[in-house]
Each structure stands twice: as C-alpha cells, then as structure tokens.
Amino acid sequence: MSKPSIPQGTRDFSPEVVRKRQYILGTLRSIFELYGFQPLETPSMENLTTLMGKYGEEGDRLIFKILNNGMHAQKDADKEKMNQEWSKIMERSYSSPVVTERALRYDLTIPFARYVVMNQNEIAFPFRRYQMQPVWRADRPQKGRYREFWQCDCDVVGSNSLVNEAELLCIYRAAFEQLKVPQITIKINSRKLLAGLAEIAGVPDQMMEMTIALDKLDKIGWDGVVKELSERGISAEGAEKIKTVIDLTGSNDEKIIALETMMQSSAIGMAGIAELKNITKYHEQLADKNWSSTVMVDISLARGLNYYTGFIVEVMCGAVKMGSIGGGGRYDDLTGLFGLKGLSGVGISFGIDRIYDVIEELNLFPDQLVTGSKVLLLNFGGDNETYALSVLQQLRQAGIAAEIYPDAAKFDKQMKYANKRGLPFVILPGDTERESNKLSLKNFVTGEQIMVSLEECINLIQNS
C-alpha cells in the first residue's frame, strides 16, 4: 500500500494549531459581535455560473470545478453530447454544465453578494455581516500560499454613511489590540483621491494604470515608478505632480489640509479628501483613546482590486517582515452583478494565515492554549482504577479538563504519554492514596509531588 498523503497546497491542522486558530477566530468573532455584526455562512459549493466571470480570466482559471456526478449513468444518446462538452473543457471553456455545474467558493465576497440578492426581502438593511470560512484556489502552492485557506470578512451593505468606514477601522484596531499584536499601522486612502491625482497629472482616464505603477513604490522606488508612469504615457510634469502629492508628510490633518490646496482643480479629488476628512473625524469620535495602533492617511495606497470605488484600507504590522495582514474598501455596486442595483457596500478582510504567522513569530499565543487537559490520572488497575474514575468524575464536575490513561499500562509508558502531551499535572492514585482517600499530585513543570485531598487538588489545579 502506498503511503497516504494530502493534496498539494492543503494542510492538516494538528490539535495545537486548531487551538491557536480558534483563539484568533474566537477573538475576531467576539469583536464582530460587540460591534453588532451578524454571522453568515454560505455553502462551500456555488453554481459555477455564480462564480465565473467575477474574478477576471485568471480567477476563472483558478476556480476549482466539481465534476458532475452520475454522468456514466446517462443514456447512450446523451454520451455523444457529453463528449462534445468535454472537448469544450479541453479548449478552456468551462461553461459546460454537462461536465461541471458546481465549483468551490473562491472568496467570501461574491457568495455574500449572491446571498444578499437572494434574501433581500428578509434582510434588515443596512446589513452588517461577518463570515469566516475556507476558500479554494487552484494556485501554484508556495510558502504561505495555500489552495485551501480561510478568509474572514466583515462588511456593511446598504448604507453610504462613512460612519461604517470608521466602525471598520475600530474593528481592526480593537481586534489587534485584543490579540496584543504591536506596531499596527492602518493605512487609509480613497479611490476618489487617486482619480483626482490622475486628473491633476493630466491623465484622467488612466487612473488604473497610474495606481498599478504606484502600487509598486515599495518595491521599485520612485525612479522605477516614474519610468513606469512615462511608459504609460504620463508626462514628466504629471509625474512630478503625483510625486509632490505622494511625498506629503505630517499628521493626517496636515496631509488633508495640504491636499485640499493641491486638489482644488479636481472635483473628484476634493470628494475623496472630504471622505477621508469625515472618516478620520468619525473614527476619532468612536475610537478608544488607549489603543496602541495608528491610522494613517497614505495617498500611495491603491489596492489592486478593481471593484473598490471609495475608501480603501490596508493593515501592516511593523514588528515582522510581511505583507499586509488585512485590507478592504468600499464598492458601490457589488450586488449589481446579480441584478440588485444601488446597494453600496464597504468591508474589511483579515488575513488569518498571516495573522497566525505574526502571532507565532512574536510568541504572542497564550500559554494555556497548547495542551487542552490540565491533568492526567494514571491508571494502576483494579480498585485503584475504580478510585481514579470516581476522582476523574469529580474533577470534571469542578470544570477541570481531565483524562485518565485508559489502560493499566506500565508506569513509564503512562508518564511518557503525559510528557509527550505536555500536560501540566499528573495524579497518581495508588494503594496508599486510595486507602487514605487522598491523591498524589505531581506538577510536571516543577517536578514537585505532594499528597493532598481531592478538594486541595482541585484548588491547586484551578489556581495554577
């Protein structure tokens, strides 16, 4: 028999990893709930027609398609048609419902839009939902990039108010505060400001090209960006104007004041500035003064995805070398894809895998997450086993996670198990202990062993 394995780009999560992930997801869940957001879960599979054409050509290619079942049971007459459909697949056209009509979810945004449209009459708008589920992409696996990974999204749909933007900024800050992640910078910008920038640079129709070049600023430096801008037909004078804006320093208020002067000739640019002004004002009113993270207006922030139309946001952690650990923005007509026009949405996303890596690298996971059980009762068989079982029941009744070694195996084997599991305590219920109705409690960290009553034992474990 060949050695079993798992598909490339997928992962088993061991108990320790599941607990750490639960800690992150549970923290986020509690913040979302505190902010009045509601949980949603959608199926892993969507109809292929729901997904195709929503993520660009590259996205279409990376969607995992599910083979229809029962094809072999078709009548012979149908088989010729199925063979034709198969040829279509081979020619890169996936619009072949005979071969595949379902696919695995590619992100959480399109399923959310689909849900909103399907349930528009039941939903109380503005609808504030969060969603934490896996998504699948047939990308080439590499370090930190998986074919199955979790997304964690938080969106408001059906409200134009910039209070929502401020709420989402506070959610980011509250979450990273609670997770104790240091040096968090939340960069914000508006697509409208970028459009204004394109206008004053003299290339109003090339906002996307300009932002694609700007997006590379960190990697290729300003000289590289100027070169790219020039290749895209932006004049040296225009590039200089862009540079002046991008180079602005100072506090958010100072940047906004300077921008107001520079952007005067662009109506859309001024609208972007007004947005940032209001968002920072609302955020100021809503934020906890003790939070350690910062919110920074960053005019070079672009975010790749096309569908953002206003506010955009990205989260960086200065304490580790890593890309953004969260991002999002406002999209004006997402549900329009499914025929429901005029609903504006704004949302943020948490990069769960990267956040996990940050917390791991900075050693910020709470200690108690690791083992689960607090104590193992050794099993000495016979009457001692009976005694141990009654103790076990009482420990659990006191709320202590506890287990018994199920077999009366050799002492060494049982101790080795406790050690491998990393359990903090072991109870040794032998003849002496049973006859005196006491327990020997061994602290696995200090090595100390003491004889105590059950009550004392419970206290010691609970206060450890």
Next chain:
Amino acid sequence: MSKPSIPQGTRDFSPEVVRKRQYILGTLRSIFELYGFQPLETPSMENLTTLMGKYGEEGDRLIFKILNNGMHAQKDADKEKMNQEWSKIMERSYSSPVVTERALRYDLTIPFARYVVMNQNEIAFPFRRYQMQPVWRADRPQKGRYREFWQCDCDVVGSNSLVNEAELLCIYRAAFEQLKVPQITIKINSRKLLAGLAEIAGVPDQMMEMTIALDKLDKIGWDGVVKELSERGISAEGAEKIKTVIDLTGSNDEKIIALETMMQSSAIGMAGIAELKNITKYHEQLADKNWSSTVMVDISLARGLNYYTGFIVEVMCGAVKMGSIGGGGRYDDLTGLFGLKGLSGVGISFGIDRIYDVIEELNLFPDQLVTGSKVLLLNFGGDNETYALSVLQQLRQAGIAAEIYPDAAKFDKQMKYANKRGLPFVILPGDTERESNKLSLKNFVTGEQIMVSLEECINLIQNS
C-alpha cells in the same frame, strides 16, 4: 441576468441559524475539551485514492470529484490521452488521475485514519481527538438530507480499554444534559454478542445477514424479521432462539445475567457479554448521578456499517419522532487501510443537523442567541450623531454588543430596522438627551421608555 441560486442540497445559514449552530457546536466542544479530547481539522479535499474503495460501491459513486485544473493547457500530444481518460469516467471508472485526482471529504473517519498514519511518530497514543467539519455527498437531496452537512466525531485510537467506551457514553450524556435535550436513551450492544447470536441460531457465518434483518425490527415487526431470516436460510428453531434473546427485558444487569445463561455455548457471545458488563461497570463509576438520560443494553441494535467489531452505540430522543441523533462503535483495524496495523479505535458521532432540529422543535435554544446586538443607537445627525458615537464607544467598552444606525435616516426607517432585527433596546440620543448628558432608553419588548444616565443605561442593559 438570471436570478442567482445555490446548488441543490446546500444551504445558506442565516445569522440566526449560525448562532444556533454555534451554540450546539460550542457546547460539544466544551464537553470534548473537559474530557481531554483534542481538536483536529483536515482539508476539505483529499486525494481521490485516499477515499475511493473505502465506502463501498455506492459510496464511491457519491463522492464529489474535483476536475483537475489546467487541462486545457496540456500539449496536444497529451490531449489524446486525456480523451481516453475521459472515456473511462464515462464508463464509471473514476480512477482517472488525468481528469480528477482530488475529491471532497465524504466523512471524518477516513481522513482521521489517514492523519493518524501520516503522523504516527508525532502523536501521543492513545490519541483522543474530536473533529467538527462539513462533509459532502452527491446523494439525492430530500428533507433532512443535504449534499453538504456537518459531522461531529469524537474518537480514541490506540487503546483497547473499555474505559474509552464508558468515557464516550459519558460524553453523550454530558452533552445532551448541557443542551437540555430530554428523554435521551443511549442504546448499547456489542457486535460480538451479535456474532454469538448467529452462532446459537446455527448460522455462524451469517451474522451480517441476520443483523440486516434485525435492523428492520422497528419497521417490519417480528413476523417480518422471521420471514427475512427464513429467506436467508435461518431455521424456524434458530429464529426462535434469536427471538428469545431479543425479547429479553429488565435492567441492564438482568439482561446481562440472562444472556450469560443463553450464550454459554458461544465463546464470542460470552466475550460480547463480558464487554457489556465491563462497559456498564465503568460507566457506572464515571457517570454523574444527576444526569437524566439512560443507557440501555439493546441486543437488537446492529448499526449498518461493516467496520465495527465490538461495542456499538446509538442515541435516540424519545421527545421527538426522529431516527437516531448519534451513533458509533469500536473498529479494530481502521488505520490498517493505510498500512498501520494493530491500532484499535472507538468513536462516536453527533448528528448535528438532527440535533438542531430536535432542539428547535422542543424550543430549547436560549433566547439571547437570536439578535446579537443588545441595543441600537438611533442616529439624529450632526451633534447628536457625535454624542451617539461617544456613547457607542462606552457601551462597547462595558462589553455591551451595540450598534448605531449609520445614516441620519428618518425616525420610522430606523425604528423599523430595530424591529426587523429584533433588538431588545433602542437608545434615542436627541437634543434634550445630549444637552443634559442623559439617554432615553426604550425597551422594545415592554415599550417602556425612560431617561437615564449612561451608567444606569449600562446597568439596565446588562441586567436585562
């Protein structure tokens, strides 16, 4: 644009449903942890070779296969081969790695066995794991049967001790106790006792046929079972012996004593009785005396799946008309499928969808699960909005889940939203309130509205 929909047999879970499901899964999780079980999560996809041949021919057919990506990018030379492979699919052979090499998980047991074999050197045995994840089956959807549904399994692998069986019985009882589900009966039996029954009925090789007939006792009555037994070559005398055993009444101890007399001629039957005797003894020592559920030896209990070799268990709720809401048993050589021999396992499963239906039907979900937010702050715009935002921040700091209506919309619209969401409280921060630094708090259930300080407001909401 056509109306969006979701694939047949799948479900969106609305916020209310997610919260109720979380309540069930969270309760089970806390019990598993209390009993020292560890969480595991495996990928949604497995290699097709891991799954095929493990669930019988019907199972193979019901596995959702994933189309390989990038097939269209193959060289022309490969395309002929791919077309041949496609023909194989059409002829019902799914062993075509060129077309599909991955599939969606069909249950949690095979992935668990695969995980244990792959990680045998890192795992501390006996390995006690729980796993709560969706599985997929291409079954014909019908009421209560879905193509994507959750399984919740709890297994111990690497120990022959019957203490494990007793622990699992206690987990069932503790879980249903905590979920407040009444009239729970946990039926237990041993496959060895069924083998013994086949022996004393004179058909030692027909244990499976006999149990298949017995499994229908509830549906077709004793006359029907006798007819089936006779069709399967079991004599009237044999059937009579079977009936005598099945008809045994009384307490578990009384049944066991009677069985010991009847089974004396069958070594395997006696081994089965010894198992039940020890399991009930251990269970007695370990169980909480206050639990309301009962554990009942039921010799007619068979459980369909072939791989059980000893203890079997099934959970029924007498308060609703429904099949079993949980089940499991011991399997002697599960990991042998993947080349690791000699590891015995025992496990139970919770039927999450059915348990949800039971709790819903009996109206046992806690009230506070429904809305999430406790209070909505109305938005009267301008200075009142600013005032509302500062109140909002302080409510959340006090741990109260709260939200603000993000737009200064018409009063009626905002109240309608609060009503549709089912929120228990609304705060109206208008001019009067802001100027006197007070709040008008409206109880949405009683209709009562009072003017209070923020501190009083927090107290009132927290104690509601």
